[in-house]
Amino acid sequence: MSEKNIPYKTYLTEDEMPRAWYNLRADMKVKPAPLLNPGTGAPMKAAELENVFCKELVRQELDDETAYFEIPQEIRDFYKMYRPSPLVRAYCLEEKLKTPAKIYYKFEGSNTSGSHKLNSAIAQAYYAKQQGLAGVTTETGAGQWGTALSMACAYLGLDCRVYMVKCSYEQKPFRREVMKVYGANVTPSPSETTQVGKKILAEFPGTTGSLGCAISEAVEAASSREGYRYVLGSVLNQVLLHQSVIGLEAKAALDKYGVKPDIVIGCAGGGSNLGGLIAPFMGEKLRGEADYRIVAVEPASCPSLTRGKFAYDFCDTGRVCPLSKMYTLGSSFIPSADHAGGLRFHGMSATLSQLYHDGYMEAVSVKQTDVFEAAEEFARVEGILPAPESGHAILAAMNEAKKCTEAGEEKVILFGLTGTGYFDLVAYEKFHNGEMVNFVPTDEDIERSLAQLPRV
Ligand SMILES: *Cc1c(COP(=O)(O)O)cnc(C)c1O
Numbered sequence: 001m002s003e004k005n006i007p008y009k010t011y012l013t014e015d016e017m018p019r020a021w022y023n024l025r026a027d028m029k030v031k032p033a034p035l036l037n038p039g040t041g042a043p044m045k046a047a048e049l050e051n052v053f054c055k056e057l058v059r060q061e062l063d064d065e066t067a068y069f070e071i072p073q074e075i076r077d078f079y080k081m082y083r084p085s086p087l088v089r090a091y092c093l094e095e096k097l098k099t100p101a102k103i104y105y106k107f108e109g110s111n112t113s114g115s116h117k118l119n120s121a122i123a124q125a126y127y128a129k130q131q132g133l134a135g136v137t138t139e140t141g142a143g144q145w146g147t148a149l150s151m152a153c154a155y156l157g158l159d160c161r162v163y164m165v166k167c168s169y170e171q172k173p174f175r176r177e178v179m180k181v182y183g184a185n186v187t188p189s190p191s192e193t194t195q196v197g198k199k200i201l202a203e204f205p206g207t208t209g210s211l212g213c214a215i216s217e218a219v220e221a222a223s224s225r226e227g228y229r230y231v232l233g234s235v236l237n238q239v240l241l242h243q244s245v246i247g248l249e250a251k252a253a254l255d256k257y258g259v260k261p262d263i264v265i266g267c268a269g270g271g272s273n274l275g276g277l278i279a280p281f282m283g284e285k286l287r288g289e290a291d292y293r294i295v296a297v298e299p300a301s302c303p304s305l306t307r308g309k310f311a312y313d314f315c316d317t318g319r320v321c322p323l324s325k326m327y328t329l330g331s332s333f334i335p336s337a338d339h340a341g342g343l344r345f346h347g348m349s350a351t352l353s354q355l356y357h358d359g360y361m362e363a364v365s366v367k368q369t370d371v372f373e374a375a376e377e378f379a380r381v382e383g384i385l386p387a388p389e390s391g392h393a394i395l396a397a398m399n400e401a402k403k404c405t406e407a408g409e410e411k412v413i414l415f416g417l418t419g420t421g422y423f424d425l426v427a428y429e430k431f432h433n434g435e436m437v438n439f440v441p442t443d444e445d446i447e448r449s450l451a452q453l454p455r456v
Contacts, residue, residue: 012248012252013076015080015084016084016249016252016253016256017076017079017080017083017084017245017249018071018244018245018248018249018252019070019071019076020068020069020070020071021068021069021071021241021242021244021245021248022067022068022241022244022247022248022279022280022283023060023063023064023066023067023068023069023241023244024240024244024275024279024282024283024286024351025063025064025065025237025351026064026065026066026067027067027282027283027286027287028064028286028351028354028355029286030354030358031064031354032064032237032325032350032351032353032354033312033324033325033350033354034062035049035061035322035323035324035350036312036322036323036324036456037322037323038314038319038320038321038322038323038454041456044322046058046059046062049061049062049322051223052219052222052223052229052230053229053230053231054124054127054128054131054133054229054231055127055131056127056130056131057124057127057231057238060237060238060241061236061237061238069241071123071245072126074126075122075123075126078122078152078155079119079122079245081111082110082111082118083245083249084249084253085106085107085108085110085246085249086106086107086110087104087105087106087107087249087250087253087254088104088105088106088107088382089102089103089104090103090104090105090381090382092381092382093378093381093382093398093401094401095381096377096381097398097401097402097405098405099401099402099404099405100404100405100408100409100410101400101401101404101405101409101410101411101412101413102259102410102411102412102413103397103401103413103415104250104254104259104261104412104413104414104415105397105414105415105416105417106246106249106250106277106414106415106416106417107384107417108246108273108416108417108418108419109384109386109387109390109417109418109419109420111151112151112178113144113147113148113150113151113178114144114147114387114419114420114422114423115144115148115342115387115418115419115420116243116246116272116273116276116416116418116419117144117145117147117148117149117233117234117272118148118151118152119242119243119245119246119276120148120233120238120239120242120243120272121145121148121149121151121152121231121233122152122155123238123242124136124149124152124231124238124242125149125152125153125155125156125158125160125231126152126156128158128229128231129156129157129158131229132227133158133227133228133229134158134159134226134227134228135153135158135159135160135161135227135228136149136153136158136159136160136161136222136228136229136230136231137161137162137163137218137219137221137222137225137228137229137230137231138160138161138162138163138218138230138231138232138233139162139163139164139165139189139211139214139215139217139218140162140163140164140165140168140175140179140214140233141164141165141168141211141214141341141342141344142168142172142175142341142342142423142424143164143168143172143174143175143176143178143179143423144175144233144341144342144387144419145233145234146162146164146175146179146184146186147175147178147179147182148233149162149184149231149233150162150178150179150181150182150183150184151182153182153183153184154182154183154184159185159228160179160182160183160184160185161184161185161187161218161221161228162179162184162185162186162187162218163187163189163191163214163215163217163218163221164176164179164186164187164188164189164214165188165189165208165209165210165211165213165214166188166189166190166207166208166209167208167209168341169186169188169189170188170208172423172426174423175423187217188209189209189213189214189217190207190209190213190214190217191217193217193221194216194217194220194221194224195220196213196216196217196220196318196320197213197217197220200213210317210334211316211317211344211345212316212317212318212331213317213318215232215315215316215317215318215320215321216316216318216320218230219320219321233270233272234269234270234271234272234345234349235270235271235272235315235324235345235347235348235349236349237349237350237351239270239272239275239349240271240272240275240276240279240349240351240352242276243272243273243275243276243277243279244275244276244279244280245276246273246276246277246279246416247276247277247278247279247280247281248279248280250277250414251280251281254414259412260290260412261281261292261412261413261414262292262293262411262412262413263292263293263294263295263400263411263412263413263414264277264278264281264292264293264294264295264414264415265294265295265297265393265396265397265400265413265414265415265416266278266295266296266297266393266415266416266418267296267297267298267340267343267389267390267391267392267393267416267418268296268297268298268305268343268348268352268363269298269340269342269343269344269345269389270345270347270348270349271296271348271349271351271352271353272349273416273418274296274352274416275349275351275352277414277416278292278294278361281294282294282355282360282361285360286360293362294360294361294362295361295362295363295364295396295400296352296356296361296362296363296364297363297364297365297366297392297393297395297396298343298363298364298365298366298392299335299340299343299344299365299366299367299368299371299392300365300366300367300368300438300440301335301336301344301368301438301439301440301441302329302333302335302343302344302345302346303329303365303441304326304327304328304329304345304346304347304348305327305348305352305353305356305363306363306364306365307329307365307441307446308327308328308329308346308347308348308446308450309327309328309450309453310325310326310327310353310357311325311326311328311453311456312324312325312453312454312456313326313328313330313331313346313347313453313454314331314454315331315347316331317331317332319331323454323456324347324350325350325353325354326347326348326349326350326353327347327348327353327356327357328346328347328348328450328453329346329347329441329446329449329450330346330446330448330449330450330451330452330453331346331347331449331452332449332452333346333441333445333446333449335441336439336441339368339388339424339426339427339430339436340368340371340387340388340389340391340392341388341389342387342389342418343389343392346449364396366392366395366396367438367440368388368436368437368438368439369431369436369438370395371388371391371392371394371395372388372391372427372428372431372436373395374391374394374395374398375388375390375391375394375395375421376428376431377398378391378394378398384417384420385420385421385422386417386419386420386421387418387419387420387421387424388421388424388427389418389419390416390417390418390419390421391421393415393416393417393418394415394417396415397413397415400413401413
């Protein structure tokens with residue numbers, strides 16, 4: 001399927017599930033910049049990437065032209081267990097806010113892993129299996145991605161090795177045990193099982209680890225073991241591609257009721273749920289067929305779009321991964337121990353970064369205590385206990401609805417509710433006890449890490 005400009009409806013099944021993922025890059029006039037080899041500065045070749053990633057996923061990663069990728073039947077069968085995900089009109093929230101705005105949210109927390117990450121986990125595990133691999137390795141911070149990948153691997157009978165940041169492994173036992181329920185091998189990182197882990201432990205005995213360090217271990221574990229590849233749950237083009245099911249379903253449902261959103265809002269960590277939710281809407285915007293306001297919401301503690309620089313940078317703290325051109329705070333930027341673990345990434349998807357740079361979307365940053373206040377207000381009227389990450393989108397949607405009240409405008413707002421917060425109750429506890437602080441980096445903090453950007 002290489003044709004461009006085909007209405008996405010062509011790709012819906014009878015039960016209104018997408019038959020194909022939509023690749024937003026196909027409609028971008030200015031494509032996202034290529035990944036670069038950090039050693040040579042040359043664009044990464046497929047063969048180089050295939051040493052680390054699955055072959056078909058590399059093909060998807062590098063393809064800026066094909067608009068639709070057919071979803072294999074086995075993945076569609078898996079999606080059927082929890083999709084289409086609910087698109088809900090937030091009547092009770094509208095009532096509470098006394099707003100003339102119509103608010104809709106797409107809820108991705110109705111599967112056991114509790115977030116949208118399963119949409120890409122099953123796709124990545126499927127292609128690993130198809131390639132005849134024995135297993136995959138990955139890192140996880142708070143554990144949402146590791147949980148989703150474990151579920152997908154259990155379904156397909158694939159070995160799953162997760163390097164979990166040591167402080168999360170010790171302090172957040174719940175997701176760790178869910179991963180083990182699904183048969184994953186979970187190792188606290190840094191560990192003695194890799195060279196890079198041993199080196200870090202020798203240098204910093206007693207360290208509780210970091211995401212960057214866990215990535216380095218997971219990459220080494222994949223490349224040093226026959227029949228394994230490394231998989232990543234956000235940031236990459238392939239992940240945005242898989243997450244387009246969120247937006248395609250949302251658009252199909254809204255179209256059915258003749259509703260056109262004015263504003264589409266999502267939280268942004270690495271950019272995968274937002275990239276997926278906005279995909280078909282942004283596609284129309286890029287082709288000049290319709291206009292939408294598109295808003296990324298990030299934490300004030302890790303504001304890559306609103307305060308970062310558009311430049312080539314490493315995707316990991318260990319500086320082993322390829323360079324990506326993106327909005328970044330610098331790979332040495334250490335965000336504060338914010339409770340929205342899924343939003344603590346120093347960079348942003350190259351696709352969303354390019355779209356933001358070219359003026360196709362907006363970004364706002366919000367403070368943590370305001371996020372929890374909004375999340376709680378939402379829980380009380382709509383019933384769902386939101387993940388702290390999702391709370392960012394809720395807050396921004398509520399702020400837009402309040403503006404509509406003031407202006408007497410009847411706008412339609414669509415936002416992504418990415419997951420549930422059952423495993424984040426320690427964060428809610430801190431909020432209730434008044435122990436939550438709003439850390440916002442100073443300009444000097446950001447300048448210091450930006451000064452270490454690689455020269456390209
Ligand atoms: C991981 C995660 C996010 C942020 O990741 P993106 O790649 O930016 O979508 C948001 N919400 C939840 C619930 C998550 O688990």
